[in-house]
Amino acid sequence: MHFVTGGAYNGKRKWVKKHYPITSYWCSAYDSARLEAPLEAENLLVVVLEGVEQWVGRLLDEETTPSAIREKMAQEIQAWLEWEKANDKRKLIIIGTDITKGIVPIEKRDRLWRDAVGWVYQDIAERAEKMDVIWYGVAQQLK
């Protein structure tokens, strides 16, 4: 799994498209897509899950604590990692926008959102084989 992060409007999607020109499934939270469970379709090889912070944000309505959200997201990601592992040709790319470096938000919900996103990104980064931070189109490989 390849984790790609960085600030908003930094060209993360463009970078992923350049490095993975052929993707068979692009699941984007920005198109209001839900984070789907893996599908066992034969032609599904390169999968991009985009907008992790949005899926985390939506979970704030269902779960009460950041740690419950962390757990839920870990399960969802785990299912995809197993999908990837089952076949050598499969490749999983996860894109998440870094929303954790601003001033502490006034709203409690926003504070919880940041907390949860920070934790989820740590978990994803730990499981990733490769990780890049995109800074205005320039990648800094951290892992």
Added chain:
Amino acid sequence: MEEGRMILISGGVRSGKSSFAEKIATDLHLQSPNTKLHYIACGVASDKEMTERILRHQKDRHASDVYWETWECAYDVYEIASSFGKKDILVLDCVTTLLNNYLFLRKMEDAEQVIQQIWKDVSNLRKTGAAIILVSNEVVHEIPSSTELVQRYQYILGKLHQQIVGEADSAYLVEAGIPVCMKGEKR
């Protein structure tokens, strides 16, 4: 005409971006002493706080061993481009104040139009053959704002930074006074 060298320097507030930009410019100047240093200041002394910030930057430049020609230019920077040539080294401080001025002084609303306008300023400066060092800010690593204006601001700045970094010879992110070279040759 041959385009001059372009360098982007970005970072958080009070990270030492301007000082580093001035240092790069000064080093370039000392390498070829027949060059001239110019400081394009886009900030407008709109209130006491901004006046103090401007004064602090002016004081720093006066204290330096080299001579800086200062150009105060809130927007339409392309109009002063004809004053520069290959032997000039420009520091533009900064892209975000320039953006503020287009949004709030000129009251431009269309994001793509603002991007085009700032790009016109930058590319016209480049076309003179002068070396150009652009100072800018990091403003997008926070919780997505629900305010449309903030989103538009971040969108414009992000797109511009991508465009600038894409064409720049080098780009730096300054962290607490320490420049991290993100693109090009480290100085």
